Amino acid sequence: MLKMNHLSKLYRTHLIETHALRDFSIHVKDGEFVAVTGPSGSGKTTFLNIAGLLEEFSGGEFWLDGVDVRGLGDDARSRLRNEKIGFIFQGFNLIPDLNLFDNVDVPLRYRGFNAAERKRRIEETLSRVGLASRMKHYPSELSGGQQQRVAIARALAGSPRLLLADEPTGNLDTLMARGVLELLEEINRQGTTIIMVTHDAELAARAQRNVHVIDGQVTDFDEEPRLRQPGLGNRESGIADSAIA
């Protein structure tokens, strides 16, 4: 699904050069749920932005669903992003002036679906996240957890093959975080590849595979996916339900 070989990202000003990623290699297979962890400033978000085609990289190779991303123009990157990738952000990033229906509609508009197809997809995804009855509500009328569910519905509406989540539970309380995480797990079980960036080791332990990043390099990763157990407890991290609640 996603393959990066010896990727580098260099931020350069006239005074200083910063290597956000260096010799960064990762291979995410179809249907995997991968957690990317690391301390602040380690390069997690830079990796996610490059994976989401929101930023260019300085060197190395990057294939997304078999497409060599190097040299793609803005239009092609936008189209690829729209068709293949769904985003979930820590801050939900819903548009406050649009109701839930219209928020979920945004990526579908750029996809060029007709009105009937858009309506079908919006209703289906909002039902999937349990918010079908609140389509005409505005984000400000929802709790944080509900807003994140809308964001997930928006990410799923275009049937992306890859879901990129940046601290998806970072702004939620434990109970809401649990619900969102369970939803992500459910989505993953249905075949969508998920890469979740987090600095929370407990959340990372819920993923099938954990990639640890320090100073822009992958320092540690599980070679093979782990078996995920139902419920909040995790056999490897030993996180108890009560620890999150």
Add this chain to the structure above:
Amino acid sequence: MFTYYFQLGLISLRRNPVLTALMVLGIALGIGACMTSLTVFYLMSSDPIPWKSDKLHYVQLDNWDPNTAFDEPNEPPDQVTYRDAIALMEAGKAERQTAMYKISLPVQPDNPEVKPFLSLGRATYTDFFSMFDTPFEFGGAWDRAQDSEHARVVVLSKTTNEKLFGGQNSVGKRVRLNDLEYSVVGVLKAWRPRVKFYDVTNGAFNDSEDYYIPFTTAIELKAAGSGNNNCWKNSDPGWDGYLISECVWIQYWAELGSPDKLAAYHSFLDNYVTEQKKLGRFPRPLNNRLPDVNEWMESQKVVSRDVQIQVGLAFAFLAVCLVNTVGLLLAKFMRKSGEIGLRRALGASKPQLFAQHLIEAGVIGVSGGLFGLLLAWLGLIAVRSLYENFDSLARLDWVMVFTTVALSIGAAMLAGIYPTWRACQIAPATQLKTQ
């Protein structure tokens, strides 16, 4: 996507009502000022008789002082002498032709309730009505025989007919002008060309006349002209002396339907003047002219320099308003940088975002245009109250309404280009993390 972007534009207008109001007001003020002056300019300079303006030609013969041009550098007089007018009428070389001049006679109504009043009229030939397509409500023009017979006939304007006969069909009734009775042969419908192109020398924006009588009748009755009169040498005393003088006081129009006819008529005029030179007249070199309606209006500077400057200043004011709008739009779009980054992340390309924000600027332009239209309408009311002669000019027509809205949208979109370009440069990754 246009409808979607348009809806987003409307939503965006509601998001920052104060900022939106400032932008709309800025554009509206600029557009209002611009359209007020542009409307006057447009109506002043537009073709008053477009369907035949290229066929109607004003006759200019240079009978002026050999040492000084009538108007520098070498302009011939803007009217002709009586003797030349009569000679050209008698020659009758054009398809239609008319000599004419402005008169002022007292009108003495039969109705004792209506007091006598001094009224402006026009002494002309029957061709006047067909040449200038004057619309008749009742009756019609007098005929050529009545021109020759110096008949006491009159064509009334709609206003005069309403004043004297309550708007009834007055054809066949009698009107007393300066103690003489005239028979009404026709009544015009409301007719007031935006520019009084057939007599710009006596006020291009004056009202059209209250009545029209045969030129020959007016001359016979020694009805002096009440318009401009220019002489370059003394004339013999009395009315007859005036008629054979070199004073110019008569307007002369010829209808020439083709370039060939125009060339032939020009040649005829040159021959006429050459013959007159043999009689000791026309001391200056041949300088006869036959401008059409638009050329004549231009040469007479119907659109004054002041009006042109006023239009220029109004556009400069609009430019200032647009610079202000650029700043406000920039602030508005920068406040939306989070949403712009999000839309990029969700698959919007830069051209799609550019189109969205340009249409949003266009929506502001539509609002500003509609408000500007109201301001322009108020501005034109002010112009009409300040300048009586501009009554028919200072009015919005559909062309100007459409132009106002189009100009407003265009201006707003122009103002929106830089802010929109800046908005499209926003790095989505940064915005998504900080939102």
